[in-house]
Amino acid sequence: MFEVEWHFMAELIVRTAIMFLMILLVLRLSGKRGVRQLTLFEVAIILGLGSAAGDPMFQEDIPIFHALVVFAVVMTIYKTLTWLAAKSLPIHRILEGKEMAVVENGVFSIKNERDNDFSTVEFFAELRNQSVEHLGQVRTALLETDGTLSVLFYADAEVKFGLPLFPDAYQKADLSVYRGVLACMYCGCVQQHDTVMKTRVCPRCKRDKWAKALNTKRNV
Ligand SMILES: [Zn+2]
Incomplete structure (x- = not known):
């Protein structure tokens, strides 16, 4: 045995x-x-x-x-x-498979408000890994078929207001106090305070949470 x-x-x-x-x-x-x-x-x-x-x-x-x-x-x-x-x-x-646009012209590229396959939160960490502070710095971000993220940046002179991606700035803004530029916390859509106050709803994704938008440049 x-x-x-x-x-x-x-x-x-x-x-x-x-x-x-x-x-x-x-x-x-x-x-x-x-x-x-x-x-x-x-x-x-x-x-x-x-x-x-x-x-x-x-x-x-x-x-x-x-x-x-x-x-x-x-x-x-x-x-x-x-x-x-x-x-x-x-x-x-x-x-x-096909590569997928994640960010276009400084906002998340959701196709419509019911686009549930597309979870923007899952790209926060990836964009932070590429040293993106806010979406206004990004011209295009593509999700490649191997799961990596390719990012093209705006030149510093072209950086726009955008949704902050780091937790200390990704906070709901108090709309009664803060009067500056706002960014939708879901899709990154940027709006002036006056416009937001009319309906409080994002014109792109219909959500109603807003953060203070940033426009910091990449090379400060
Ligand atoms: Zn939105």
Whole structure:
């Protein structure tokens, strides 16, 4: 009994080592330089390979050769689709999705007031990471298909009033005291105090929370 276990342990070690080296080899062959961010298509490939790589490590009855066949098929599909995607933009869009405008001309690019798929709060941290103090500094921000955010800034002379993104300034303004420029706390729409006082509702997203807008430049 004990003998059998030891025998299996030795096999486990060999199988795991072989599969591990195979995973490394296949990932090197895929041509990816690293995995900072993965597109959904790449995640699908990795899920496909994951089970094929992991199961033969500890399941005696699965020959390693079978895993090799799965690896070869998945990599062939990956290479073929990547090649097709490079040739055709529609196929690229189907596989990788489409980049999405997050900020346009200093405001969040919500399409309409019922755009619930678009949560602006989730981009606050990303924009702060790119040293954006308020939206008035941003001409365009794009969410790339790998989940990273690309930002184009206004030149200092063109910086507008915008919604603050850091917590100490992202506060509801007391409209009875503060008379300056306001920014909608949801979509970033900038309005004068007088205009806001008429309805208190944002003309773009119909929400009614306002913060003091900032117009600080990036290089002070
Ligand atoms: Zn708004």
